[in-house]
Structures are given as C-alpha cells and as structure tokens.
Amino acid sequence: MGHFRAFIVTLLALDAVVFVVGAYLTPPDPFVQLLLVGPALLLAPAVAWWLVYRDGFERVQALFEPDDE
Structure with a gap:
C-alpha cells in the first residue's frame, strides 16, 4: 500500500x-x-501523518514487543 493510501486509511x-x-x-x-x-x-491528520510518514507505526509496535533478554 502506498504512503498516501495508508495515510487516508489511517486518517479515516x-x-x-x-x-x-x-x-x-x-x-x-x-x-x-x-x-x-x-x-x-x-x-x-497530524497523528496520521506521524504514524505513516515518520514511522510511527514501527515506534508504537516497538513499545509492545517483548524484550529478548
């Protein structure tokens, strides 16, 4: 999915x-x-932009991943 399409879906x-x-x-x-x-x-729209274009989804996902230590 392209960035713009992901932005629209996230915004909705x-x-x-x-x-x-x-x-x-x-x-x-x-x-x-x-x-x-x-x-x-x-x-x-600002939150959707952060999540899609500034790798916010990866940052949020990293918060919930268990540590491997």
Whole structure:
C-alpha cells in the first residue's frame, strides 16, 4: 500500500475512533460534542501523518514487543 493510501486509511480509522470515543465520553448535547470532538478531528491528520510518514507505526509496535533478554 502506498504512503498516501495508508495515510487516508489511517486518517479515516482515527476519525472513526474519535467519533466513537467522543460519543461515549460526552453528553448528548451537540454543542459539547462539537467542542470536544472538533479539536480531536483537527489533530487526527497530524497523528496520521506521524504514524505513516515518520514511522510511527514501527515506534508504537516497538513499545509492545517483548524484550529478548
């Protein structure tokens, strides 16, 4: 998968996570949801860029790999 395609898929996945988590963490008031979910959606492209173009997936995976020592 190319970098741009991986970026789009990662961005869509992050957006879905933001909507689901935002729905559970905020009251059903649309204004409050917009105040809390809006900034997260604006931050999602930066996180997706870091994960795809700056080898963020490898860094996150390395955190969860057991040490061989």
